[in-house]
Amino acid sequence: MLEVKDARQVFFPGLPDEKVALDGLNLTLAEGDFATVIGSNGAGKSTLLNAIAGAQRLDSGRIVINGDDVTQMPVHRRANHVARVFQDPMKGTAASMTIAENMLLAEMRQSKARLRIGLTLARRDKYREELSYLGLGLEDRMDTPVSLLSGGQRQSLSLVMAVSDRPDVLLLDEHTAALDPRTADLVLDATLRAVTALKLTTLMVTHNMQHAIDFGNRIVMLDAGQVIRELSGDEKANTSVPKLIDYFSVKSDRMVLGG
Numbered sequence: 001m002l003e004v005k006d007a008r009q010v011f012f013p014g015l016p017d018e019k020v021a022l023d024g025l026n027l028t029l030a031e032g033d034f035a036t037v038i039g040s041n042g043a044g045k046s047t048l049l050n051a052i053a054g055a056q057r058l059d060s061g062r063i064v065i066n067g068d069d070v071t072q073m074p075v076h077r078r079a080n081h082v083a084r085v086f087q088d089p090m091k092g093t094a095a096s097m098t099i100a101e102n103m104l105l106a107e108m109r110q111s112k113a114r115l116r117i118g119l120t121l122a123r124r125d126k127y128r129e130e131l132s133y134l135g136l137g138l139e140d141r142m143d144t145p146v147s148l149l150s151g152g153q154r155q156s157l158s159l160v161m162a163v164s165d166r167p168d169v170l171l172l173d174e175h176t177a178a179l180d181p182r183t184a185d186l187v188l189d190a191t192l193r194a195v196t197a198l199k200l201t202t203l204m205v206t207h208n209m210q211h212a213i214d215f216g217n218r219i220v221m222l223d224a225g226q227v228i229r230e231l232s233g234d235e236k237a238n239t240s241v242p243k244l245i246d247y248f249s250v251k252s253d254r255m256v257l258g259g
């Protein structure tokens with residue numbers, strides 16, 4: 001379960017270019033919820049993910065994961081709870097290391113217990129099996145340096161690494177935005193399979209409204225650092241891209257009119 005309580009984050013406070021990125025944002029995801037997060041540029045999506053991952057300390061408010069208050073927990077300790085896949089395929093993996101070495105690194109980082117370092121046969125078997133679920137043949141290229149993989153293969157590897165230790169919360173930060181449509185679909189398929197099989201509590205930021213509708217069980221709409229609307233159940237099932245766009249324009253009209 002993920003709870004974001006009264007999260008507030010202001011950049012350059014008191015200065016002329018002050019930016020209120022999170023304005024008392026509240027959000028609760030139950031265990032296994034898969035929420036897509038949409039909002040216009042500057043709505044606060046990345047700041048929200050940074051706050052949950054610990055990359056950014058909140059000015060005020062709290063982040064609670066499975067009942068543990070992690071607000072003050074540094075990013076490296078939060079890696080036991082939170083996994084993240086970024087938009088840039090170059091960001092989640094180490095280019096000069098092989099696929100297997102990258103997976104070992106991820107395992108060491110996420111592990112809740114102290115692990116013995118080393119690419120044992122047992123580990124290689126486990127990695128091979130995890131990679132095989134992608135259906136990309138990466139399990140036969142475990143000693144290939146990651147620099148030789150395509151963006152889509154690299155992003156798929158990032159996903160496998162992120163979910164391998166079943167994180168309490170999975171953050172997907174526009175993780176298919178930099179891929180061509182066919183590869184994006186492959187990575188999204190793999191995402192859906194992993195999130196469903198492992199029942200992961202997931203937040204997926206996307207600028208693609210159709211993806212926001214097609215994936216997950218909830219849609220979270222952000223505007224000006226707040227959740228302005230959430231859709232789930234029948235409301236989500238019956239929504240459409242024009243309806244989502246309408247919700248945003250209604251909100252902007254209100255803001256313009258000061259309502």
Ligand SMILES: Nc1ncnc2c1ncn2[C@@H]1O[C@H](COP(=O)(O)OP(=O)(O)OP(=O)(O)O)[C@@H](O)[C@H]1O
Nearest residue numbers: 011019020021039040041042043044045046047048
């Ligand atoms: N490190 C920073 N320093 C200063 N201002 C920032 C910083 N990060 C974000 N902001 C500001 O905070 C606000 C929210 O930004 P954020 O990146 O969270 O929005 P977003 O919804 O992810 O936007 P986008 O869709 O463009 O990625 C914006 O006004 C942005 O300019």
